[in-house]
Amino acid sequence: MANEDKFSKATPCEACPLRPLEIFRPFQHDELAFVANFKIGERSVDGGGTILSESQRSEHLFTVLSGWGFRYKVLKDGRRQILNYVMPGDMVGLQGTLMGEMQHSIEALSPVTLCVFKRSGLEQLYRQHPDLAYDITWIAAREERILDENLLSIGRRSALERAAYLLAFLYQRAETLQLFRGGRNALPLTQQHVADTLGLSIVHTNKTLRKLSGRDLIRWADRGCEVRDVRGLLRLAGWQGLGESKRPLI
Amino acid sequence: MANEDKFSKATPCEACPLRPLEIFRPFQHDELAFVANFKIGERSVDGGGTILSESQRSEHLFTVLSGWGFRYKVLKDGRRQILNYVMPGDMVGLQGTLMGEMQHSIEALSPVTLCVFKRSGLEQLYRQHPDLAYDITWIAAREERILDENLLSIGRRSALERAAYLLAFLYQRAETLQLFRGGRNALPLTQQHVADTLGLSIVHTNKTLRKLSGRDLIRWADRGCEVRDVRGLLRLAGWQGLGESKRPLI
DNA sequence: CGCAGAGTTGAACGCGATCAAGTTCCGTGG
DNA sequence: CCACGGAACTTGATCGCGTTCAACTCTGCG
Structure with a gap:
């Protein structure tokens, strides 16, 4: 390469x-x-x-x-x-x-x-x-x-909760970095990445994401995920979010 | 308390x-x-x-x-x-x-x-x-x-592999600390702890541990796990072990 | 046009969960 | 002394979430 x-x-x-x-x-x-x-x-x-x-x-x-x-x-x-x-x-x-x-x-x-x-x-x-x-x-x-939080997720949350957690997590991180200013607010992932993060098969990941779409929490666009309702995702995952204040940058 | x-x-x-x-x-x-x-x-x-x-x-x-x-x-x-x-x-x-x-x-x-x-x-x-x-x-x-290794384990290893990984991991750590000198070489856990570490139910954990016992890799004694064949556990888990050299102590 | 990667969907299977009952062991109190 | 209760472990039966297999669509690209 x-x-x-x-x-x-x-x-x-x-x-x-x-x-x-x-x-x-x-x-x-x-x-x-x-x-x-x-x-x-x-x-x-x-x-x-x-x-x-x-x-x-x-x-x-x-x-x-x-x-x-x-x-x-x-x-x-x-x-x-x-x-x-x-x-x-x-x-x-x-x-x-x-x-x-x-x-x-x-x-x-x-x-x-x-x-x-x-x-x-x-x-x-x-x-x-x-x-x-x-x-x-x-x-x-x-x-x-x-x-730690990830381990809790994979070990103890259901597929739907896991997916909700992951997407809320990524959305929040991207949000604090103002990565969505200007462009569309899409996380640049494939479903294969989501599957490999959640420890699920690609097929079941797809079905899980469609459920989230069905509830209008996300929308899966071409090669990415638009988060439409972070609050909803957080509630579904039973997670408070990563509430970060100032952090160092080196 | x-x-x-x-x-x-x-x-x-x-x-x-x-x-x-x-x-x-x-x-x-x-x-x-x-x-x-x-x-x-x-x-x-x-x-x-x-x-x-x-x-x-x-x-x-x-x-x-x-x-x-x-x-x-x-x-x-x-x-x-x-x-x-x-x-x-x-x-x-x-x-x-x-x-x-x-x-x-x-x-x-x-x-x-x-x-x-x-x-x-x-x-x-x-x-x-x-x-x-x-x-x-x-x-x-x-x-x-x-x-990281734990996450890999829970996300992608089968129940049997996970259990083998965990017990080999704990055994190795205890071994380098010479925690087995004198006493019996048992890890002081209950099966509930193992279950909560592996992200499994207690029932399935029990069945999995019995399989390991059946293969003579471990022996579950009263409130603890005796490792009888670390090599076997490592092979089963497909793991190289945590090969640590010197590390700091504070 | 063909092909590859990404996403989608249905059907059947199976690993691990859940339910239910057991045993053994031990500490506590009558 | 034994009765009792609780914690840990065990085992069988059934259930269901998530896997696997197999197809199909859609899009972008050489």
């Missing part, structure tokens, strides 16, 4: 399109300066391409600048489980950077742009910017929290 | 029974001194007791010194999902400390002793000991990795 465009530095951190968003905590000047220096370039991957793959030892760490992707694992016989989705502002590759080897893969769902950070810069970050170090731990804890 | 015994400082860090274990990375003198000061006491909880509970705002952070426990979430109607188990050397309460509010509970499976750390000491740790800060992120990343 020759879709790499490494080390072009198109977007300087000072003009980061994400940082102004309400959801992210403001930066100190020196923090911004450090991160701008920590970033060594950008990389783009087109839809369907691989961002990181299992057993890989990456020397880089990334933050998603634009686009959607998903983290997943596969069993030897090909059964796939999607673990979580990645969206702008999410840091990826931390597990691999800290622990030596990736134990999951990440694939782009739409064209993705990544900020590339030098692995070695991380130690410097921990030494010179305790607040940023704290932020990184915070980011890891957030991922953990999301996985 | 009046089983608290706060702030008795029975075990000084200098004489920590866990630190000498091979699995933990060695400490520098100043690190040890810092942690000894970071620790403000010990707390014990007896089997079945609550270590931390959802929506609680704890001002403390803990490391398990001895005993077993588990992290779980429940849906409003009572369905319970166990997310992971906690064993000696595991840090608990980090999510709550960092993000303000616990979104899961932790219960003791056997009598548990915890090292208690002051929440406010964490900032100091990040400022003065970048290596320890790095360790904490590492610990969070490890938890994430475990949850």
Whole structure:
């Protein structure tokens, strides 16, 4: 896949399109300066391409600048489980950077742009910017929290509840990133992705999504899902939503 | 539950029974001194007791010194999902400390002793000991990795594979902590715990465990599971095991 | 035009849930 | 001492959610 465009530095951190968003905590000047220096370039991957793959030892760490992707694992016989989705502002590759080897893969769902950070810069970050170090731990804890909720969902919720939870979850995340401004408010997934996230077969996923459509909670458009009633989805899933206030962006 | 015994400082860090274990990375003198000061006491909880509970705002952070426990979430109607188990050397309460509010509970499976750390000491740790800060992120990343594997298991493995995976996983963790020296090598669980971990009903869990017993992979003794053939369990689950080398202990 | 990927639908099957009853073990109190 | 009750485990019978198999439509694209 020759879709790499490494080390072009198109977007300087000072003009980061994400940082102004309400959801992210403001930066100190020196923090911004450090991160701008920590970033060594950008990389783009087109839809369907691989961002990181299992057993890989990456020397880089990334933050998603634009686009959607998903983290997943596969069993030897090909059964796939999607673990979580990645969206702008999410840091990826931390597990691999800290622990030596990736134990999951990440694939782009739409064209993705990544900020590339030098692995070695991380130690410097921990030494010179305790607040940023704290932020990184915070980011890891957030991922953990999301996985907890996901595990509850797959383990104990019915197919319909699971689907409702997932779509409400994705919608809310996209919403706080203002990803729906301008375009149509559709989540860029196929039903296969939904199936692999929920631990269901594609056939039953289809039937479940049609039930949600029947209740006017969603509408499945070409290669995507329009959420029409988040409240309804939340109620159906018995979930309060991920009520996030400010969070760090690195 | 009046089983608290706060702030008795029975075990000084200098004489920590866990630190000498091979699995933990060695400490520098100043690190040890810092942690000894970071620790403000010990707390014990007896089997079945609550270590931390959802929506609680704890001002403390803990490391398990001895005993077993588990992290779980429940849906409003009572369905319970166990997310992971906690064993000696595991840090608990980090999510709550960092993000303000616990979104899961932790219960003791056997009598548990915890090292208690002051929440406010964490900032100091990040400022003065970048290596320890790095360790904490590492610990969070490890938890994430475990949850990833768990999610794969519940989402895509069959009941028999799931059970094999879980028991091999717990056995391996206990093994590296030398928890079986002396006593019988039994995991202190009930079948209800296994069921709530695997996302299965108790009845089906029982039938599944009997199959594993029939193949001589395990033996279910009174209120616990003896693993007789880890290799067999690993093969059945199609899992390589968690091959951990040194890891941090705080 | 043909083909591949995505979505849809019906029919039959089966894994795991649910219902129902049992046993064993242990701690408690009469 | 035994009776009782509760918790954990066990087992068989039946039910149903979700899988699997098999087809079909629709769209975009070479």
